[in-house]
Amino acid sequence: MTEAEAGRRLRQLAKEIARHNRLYHDQDAPEISDADYDALVRENAALEAEYPHLVRADSPNAQVGAAPSSALAKVTHARPMLSLENAFSAEDVHDFVRRARRFLSLSEDEPVALTAEPKIDGLSASLRYEGGTLVLAATRGDGTVGEDVTPNVRTINDIPQQLTGAPDVLEVRGEVYMSKADFAALNERQAAAGGKVFANPRNGAAGSLRQKDPANTAARPLRFLAHGWGELSEPLGTTQAEAVEHLRALGFPVDERFGLFPGADAALAHYAAIEHARADLPFDIDGVVYKLDRLDWQERLGFVGRAPRWAIAHKFPAEKAETTLERIEIQVGRTGKLTPIGRLRPVGVGGVIVSNVTLHNRDEIARLGLREGDRVRIQRAGDVIPQVVENLTPDEDRPAFRYPDHCPACGSEAVAEEGEVDIRCTGGLVCPAQRLERLKHFVSRGAMDIDGLGEKTIVEFADLGWIEKPSDIFRLGVHRTDMLGREGWKEKSVDALLAAIEARKGFDSARLLFGLGIRHVGIVTARDLLKCFGTIDALQAAARGDDGIAELSAVEGVGPVVAEAVHDFFHEPHNREEVAALLRFAAPAPFVSQARETEWSGKTIVFTGSLETMSRDEAKAQAERLGARAAGSVSAKTDLVVAGPGAGSKLKKAEELGIRVATEEEWARIVAEA
Known part of the structure; x- marks a missing residue:
């Protein structure tokens, strides 16, 4: 998959998963199985691992879980409940350990012990004890805010109500689940009584725990296994294994397959044993x-995004199945890319029904010799991404699939740029597919997140000519009277929509920048750019400068491809006109870093040479925590250069420019005193 394809797929996944979250949590009317939902979430995580600079604010990995249900009271977690990065092979696990070694500056002969335990497919929950008494239980929710399920959790026999010898404040994290046997029995009872039949044990556990009436939860066979902790008034131990054994001693159930291993090879052997016993x-x-x-x-490693650097989930391998490729359809994305989608005769793969696969691009269809009606073998890579791995009928005498050379949405010519495999519509803003996709992207949860402007409403208003570009959204108030005269629009709904739009004035500038749909600029890249330039106006001025591409490329996390895309975007007059209109109507707030305020806030620091007491990644993380920006090159705007042994051209340039230079030891004192 190319980078552009990955960005497109991440956007599709964010939208699709958000819709299923609303159906499941707010409307209690899921359209897909829980396992199918999990597969979408895992596909998103796998793509983000491969393309970290494309990570979106509204991705499941960034959001951690799902938004809390409006039916239950909300709880803000004392410490966020985070998700995990995924590994799909033994090499991925070794890479995980190697990354930790590099970050911690460990030698190759330094032992790195790991704990390993089964990843239960249940519902994450946090249990808070004060003075040994259970006072609060919450679901993970979106990782920051969960649902208060305290009365329901009190009905689960595995969970102690009182503790002896526990810290004064203790938050225990674990999984609420349902055994296979109990799940089967529950579904039999539900079917006999004409009630809801659950798709799988995890769905059954989630639906049972999130009941409004605790009596309904009490009637369900829920269990609990502990695997971690949140806020503590005192440590549970000095190691993960000690802390988990402490939880076991306090009365919390811990899976018997939890173990401590001297290194990755031993942990992988345990993985193989668990996989063998899985069924x-x-x-x-x-x-x-x-x-x-x-x-x-673990404390030193900290977190990247919404996941810890010190933990990883090793997924089980792909399962394969055979089916028929019934149709090949072409979708047109907001950037004009024509993406082929394979419509399959539905088939079960690893407990999930698969009916659609992405066929990536024209070259992939040609490589596999795919035609409508072919028998194909598919797999879900790492139980995640449905893909065709083999054409089982390549030699039949039928014509090859003809890839379109014109856009199916507007009829404009569709061509491939030099050096690219992607076919793109040249229609630009005249293409209805691109116009609508750009508008939908702008109002999406990861961008401006405007409630009430769903796909149906955008299509309706676009057909009326009320919305053609993003800035038109902020002028919808002039159509209030006309809205009230339309079917389905009452005064309450119209005013709610206009209020939601008004609430987005003064909104997060990074999300507005992301919402512009600049190629290669995901939410993380948008934040990196604004962390450096502060405002969209300043970014635009830099992009249009004589050395615009070079200045943008110097931003940490921004390479020449992204820099050129941003440069090209702001050199188009109609783009500048639209940005000016958005800045006038939306007036986004200047970007504010989450780092703490110090004397180094807003300063630019460059690390060069060999660091001996810490890794380069750890040093950059320290700089960012001080509110500074870790840049990759020295310029007149650099405030400090930290030079280790072997520093070369960057050190020389710093000396020529009269920039302050510090040793690694001096940098450590700066961090300690800040």
């Missing part, structure tokens, strides 16, 4: 979780 386990699992055992190392 016979009493509950569903979808992999094994590894964590660095030493808690001081």
Whole structure:
């Protein structure tokens, strides 16, 4: 998959998963199985691991879980409940350990012990005890805010109500689940009584725990296994293994397959044993979780995005199946790319019904010799991404699939840029597919997040000519009277929509920048750019400068491809006109970094040479926590250069420009005193 394809697919996934979240959590009317939903989430995580600079604010990985239901009270977690990055092979696990070694500056002979335990397919929950008494239980929700399920959790026999010898404040994290046998029995009872039949044990556990009436939860066979903790008034131990054993001693159930291993090879052997026993386990699992055992190392490693650097989930391998490719359809995205989608005769793969696959591009269709009606073998890579791996009828005497050379949405010519395999519509703003997709992207949850402007409404208003470009959204108030005269629009709904639009004035500038739909600029890249330039106006001025591409490329996390895309965007007059209109109507707030305020806030720091007491990644993370920007090159705007042994041209340039230079030891003192 190319980078552009990955960005397109991440946007599609964000939209699709958000819709299923609303159906499941707000409307209690899911359209897909829980396992199918999990597969979408895991596909998103796999793509983000491969293209970290394309990570979106509204991705499941960034959001951690799902938004809390409006039917239950909300709880803000004392410490966020984070998700995990995924591994799909033994090499991925070794890479995970190697990354930790590099970050911690460990030698190759330094042992890195890991804990390993099954990853239960349940519902994450946090249990808060104060003075040994259970006072609060919450679901993970979106990782920051969850649902208060305290009365429901009190009905689960596995969960102690009182503790002896526990810290004064103790938050225990774990999974609420339903065993396979209990799930089967529950569904039999539900079917006999004419009630809801659940798709799988995880769905059954989630639906049972999130009941409004605790009596309904009490009638469901829920279980709990502990695997971690949140806020603590005192440590549970110095290692993961010690802390988990402490939880077991306090009375919390811990899976018997939890173990401590001296390194990655031993942990992988345990993974193989668990995979072999998977079918016979009493509950569903979808992999094994590894964590660095030493808690001081976990503290140093910290987090990247919404996941810890010190833990990873090793997923079980792909399962394959055979089916028929019934149709090949072409979708036109907001950037004009023509993406082929394969419509399959539905088939079960690893417990999930698959009916659609992405065929990536014209070259992939040609490589596999795919035609409508072919028998194909598909797999879900790492139980995640449905893909065609083999054409089982390549030699039949039927014509090859003809890839379109004109856009199916507007009829404009469709061509491939030099050096690219992607076919794109040349219609630009005259193409209805692109116009609508750009508008939908602008109002999406990861961008401006405007409630009430769903796809149906955007299509309706676009057909009326009320919305042609994003800035028109902020002028919809002039159509209030006309809206009230339309079917389905009452005064309450019209005013709610206009209020939602008004609430987005003064909104996050990074999300507005992301919402512009600049190629290659995901939400993380948008934040990196604004972390450097502060405002969209300043970014535009830099992009249009004589050395615009070079100045943009110097931003940490922004390479020449992204820099050129931003440069090209702001050199188009109609883009500048639209940005000016958005800045006038939406007036986004200047970007504010989440780093703490110090004397180094807003300063630019460059690290060069060999660092001996820490890795380059750890040093950059320290700079960012001080509110500074870690840049990759020295310029007149650099405030400090930290030079280790072997520093070369960057050190020389710093000296020529009269920039302050510090040793690694001096940098450590700066961090300690800040």
